Amino acid sequence: MTPFKRASVLIALLFSFSVFAQEIPWSITPASGPASGGTIVTIRGPIGSWPYDAVFGSVWASARLIGDHTLEVVTPPHPPGTVNVRLFEYDIWRETPLQFTYTGNLPEEAFERILLPVYVPPTFGAQGAEFRSDLRLAAKTNDVTVWGLVRDCIVLCVEPPDSPVTVSSWMRPEELLFSPNGTPGRFIYVRNEEAHQLVAHLRAFDVSREATNFGTEIPVVRFDSEADTTIVLPALPTDRRFRNNLRVYATEPVVVTITAGDIQGSLQLAAGRSEYEPAQGSWGNFPVDAGLVRVTITAPGTTTKIWAFATVTNNDTQVITTVTPQP
Amino acid sequence: MRTMQRRAALLVTVALCASLAAQPATFDPVHYERILVPLLIPQAPGAFGAVFATDLSLMGSEEQRSVLVYGIRAGCLHVPCPNQGLDAVNVGSGEDRLSPGAVQYDGTPGRFMYVARHQVPRLYGHLRVRDITRSAQNLGTEIPLVRESDFIRTGEMVFRNEYPSKLYRSSLRLYAPQAMRVHVTVVDEYGNETAHNVDLHATGSTIYDPHYAYFADFPAHGWFALHLKADVEKPFWAFATLTNNETQMITTITPQP
Numbered sequence: 035m036t037p038f039k040r041a042s043v044l045i046a047l048l049f050s051f052s053v054f055a056q057e058i059p060w061s062i063t064p065a066s067g068p069a070s071g072g073t074i075v076t077i078r079g080p081i082g083s084w085p086y087d088a089v090f091g092s093v094w095a096s097a098r099l100i101g102d103h104t105l106e107v108v109t110p111p112h113p114p115g116t117v118n119v120r121l122f123e124y125d126i127w128r129e130t131p132l133q134f135t136y137t138g139n140l141p142e143e144a145f146e147r148i149l150l151p152v153y154v155p156p157t158f159g160a161q162g163a164e165f166r167s168d169l170r171l172a173a174k175t176n177d178v179t180v181w182g183l184v185r186d187c188i189v190l191c192v193e194p195p196d197s198p199v200t201v202s203s204w205m206r207p208e209e210l211l212f213s214p215n216g217t218p219g220r221f222i223y224v225r226n227e228e229a230h231q232l233v234a235h236l237r238a239f240d241v242s243r244e245a246t247n248f249g250t251e252i253p254v255v256r257f258d259s260e261a262d263t264t265i266v267l268p269a270l271p272t273d274r275r276f277r278n279n280l281r282v283y284a285t286e287p288v289v290v291t292i293t294a295g296d297i298q299g300s301l302q303l304a305a306g307r308s309e310y311e312p313a314q315g316s317w318g319n320f321p322v323d324a325g326l327v328r329v330t331i332t333a334p335g336t337t338t339k340i341w342a343f344a345t346v347t348n349n350d351t352q353v354i355t356t357v358t359p360q361p
Numbered sequence: 362m363r364t365m366q367r368r369a370a371l372l373v374t375v376a377l378c379a380s381l382a383a384q385p386a387t388f389d390p391v392h393y394e395r396i397l398v399p400l401l402i403p404q405a406p407g408a409f410g411a412v413f414a415t416d417l418s419l420m421g422s423e424e425q426r427s428v429l430v431y432g433i434r435a436g437c438l439h440v441p442c443p444n445q446g447l448d449a450v451n452v453g454s455g456e457d458r459l460s461p462g463a464v465q466y467d468g469t470p471g472r473f474m475y476v477a478r479h480q481v482p483r484l485y486g487h488l489r490v491r492d493i494t495r496s497a498q499n500l501g502t503e504i505p506l507v508r509e510s511d512f513i514r515t516g517e518m519v520f521r522n523e524y525p526s527k528l529y530r531s532s533l534r535l536y537a538p539q540a541m542r543v544h545v546t547v548v549d550e551y552g553n554e555t556a557h558n559v560d561l562h563a564t565g566s567t568i569y570d571p572h573y574a575y576f577a578d579f580p581a582h583g584w585f586a587l588h589l590k591a592d593v594e595k596p597f598w599a600f601a602t603l604t605n606n607e608t609q610m611i612t613t614i615t616p617q618p
Contacts (some may be wrong), residue, residue: 233617247612266485268418268458268485361505361507
C-alpha cells in the first residue's frame with residue numbers, strides 16, 4: 035500500500051470513528067419515573083457488547099443488551115431527586131452524561147426508615163454547657179448506602195446535600211464525620227437489603243464537661259418497627275433539681291395527648307419539610323417532686339405511629355438521663 | 362370416712378401450694394418471650410465512694426391490667442410465694458405496678474424474665490443504673506431491656522468508634538441463653554488487631570440465669586473498635602460501657618439500630 039493510500043485509509047477510519055461517535059449520542063428514555071422504581075428505560079450510546087450493569091445514583095440495576103448500542107434497564111427504587119446514571123461494563127466504570135429524575139414520595143416499602151432523635155449542631159445550654167450530638171456509623175461487612183446525612187466537608191463541598199453517603203466496614207473515625215442536620219430529629223434511609231449491615235452509635239454530650247462524663251447514648255430507632263400508636267414510659271423521675279423534657283416524633287404532624295402523672299396536655303407536632311425530617315415536638319409540663327410518674331403519649335383518632343422519649347437533665351451538672359420505650 | 366376426707370383435703374392443699382410455688386423448668390418459646398435484664402444487682406460499692414444500684418420498673422397497660430412476668434422476684438407483692446422463689450409477678454397499670462423498691466435485685470448480674478408473647482406489647486419497663494451517692498448530680502444511665510428478637514442471631518456484632526481516654530475505663534458484657542464462645546477482636550487506632558476468645562459461662566442453674574462473660578482487655582487509651590463474632594449461630598447480646606474514673610458516670614454503647 036502506498037503512503038498515500040495508507041493515509042487515506044487512516045483518515046477514512048478516523049472519520050468513520052468520529053461519525054460513529056456523533057451518530058450515537060448518549061440518551062435515556064424516559065428520563066424520569068417514580069421513586070418506587072420499575073420504570074423500563076432505554077439507554078443508548080457508544081455501548082459495546084459486554085455485559086452491563088447500570089447504577090442510578092448509588093443503586094445498582096442489571097442492564098440487558100437489546101440491540102446495537104442499546105440497553106434496557108428497570109430502574110431500582112430510589113429516594114426522589116435527580117441522580118447520575120453510570121454504567122459498569124464488565125469490570126470498568128463508564129461515566130455518562132445521563133441523569134434520571136425520581137419523582138414522587140420515597141418508597142417506604144423499599145427502605146428502612148431510621149430515626150436519629152437528636153442530631154443537631156452545637157447548642158449552648160445552661161451553666162456554660164455546649165451540647166453536641168455525635169453520630170458514628172459503620173458497616174458490619176459490606177458497604178451500606180445511607181440517605182439523609184451530610185458528610186462534613188472541610189474545604190470544599192462538591193456533593194449535593196441530598197447525595198447519599200457510603201459507609202464502609204472498619205472506617206476510621208475521621209472518615210465518619212457528618213454535619214448534624216436534624217431539627218432536632220432526622221430520618222435517614224437505608225435500603226431494606228442493607229439495613230442489617232448498618233451499625234450506629236448516637237451520643238449527646240456536653241463538650242465543656244468531657245473530662246467528667248462521656249455523654250449519653252441516644253437510641254437509633256428503626257422507626258417503622260419500633261414506633262407505636264401508644265408510647266408508655268412507666269417511671270420518669272421528677273425531681274426539682276432536674277428538668278424533664280419529652281420529645282415526640284411521627285411521620286405526620288398529628289396532635290398527641292400526653293398524660294404525666296396527674297397532668298394532661300396536648301402537643302401539636304410540627305410538620306417536617308421533607309421525608310428526612312420527622313414531624314416532631316417537645317413538651318415539658320411535668321409535675322415536680324412527684325416521684326416516678328407514668329407518662330403516656332397517644333395520637334387519638336389516628337393510626338399514625340409515634341415514638342417518644344424523655345430526658346432528665348441535672349440543672350447543675352447538665353448530665354442527661356434518658357427514659358425510652360422498653361422493652 | 363372423715364379421716365379420708367381430711368387426707369384428701371390435705372392432698373389438694375399440698376398440690377395447690379406446690380403449683381403456686383412451682384418454678385417452670387422450661388418455657389415454651391412458642392408461648393413465652395425471653396427478655397434480658399442486663400443488670401439486676403444489689404447495691405455494689407465502686408471507686409471514689411460510689412455505690413451503684415439498679416432500679417427496675419415494670420408496668421402493664423391500662424387495657425390489659427395484668428401482665429404475668431416470670432423471673433423477677435418481687436417480694437411477694439400480690440401473689441403468695443411461699444418459697445420466695447421465682448414466682449410470676451402480676452404487673453398492673455396502677456398502684457399494682459412493679460416499682461423499683463419492690464424488686465429483689467439478685468441477678469448474676471443479669472436475669473432473663475419471661476412473659477407470654479401476647480402480653481409483651483403491653484409490658485412497659487425502665488431499667489436504670491445509678492450511683493446513689495451522687496443522686497444530686499445525675500440520675501444515672503438507662504440500660505435497655507432486651508427482647509430476644511434483638512439478640513444477635515447472625516453471629517456478628519460490631520461496636521465502633523469509642524474514644525476512651527485515661528479518664529475512662531471500658532468494659533464489655535456479653536449475654537446468651539446458652540454456653541458459647543464469642544471471638545472478640547479489638548482494633549486500636551493504629552489498625553492493630555488483637556483477637557480474644559471469650560467464653561460465656563452459666564451464672565446459675567435456672568432458665569432465668571443468662572450465660573455471661575465480662576471483658577475489659579482494651580487499649581489503655583485511644584480509639585478502638587470491637588468486632589464480635591460467634592463461632593456458631595447462637596443468639597447473644599452484648600453492650601459496652603465507658604465509666605468516668607472520677608465521677609463514675611456511665612455511658613452505654615449498645616447495638617444500634
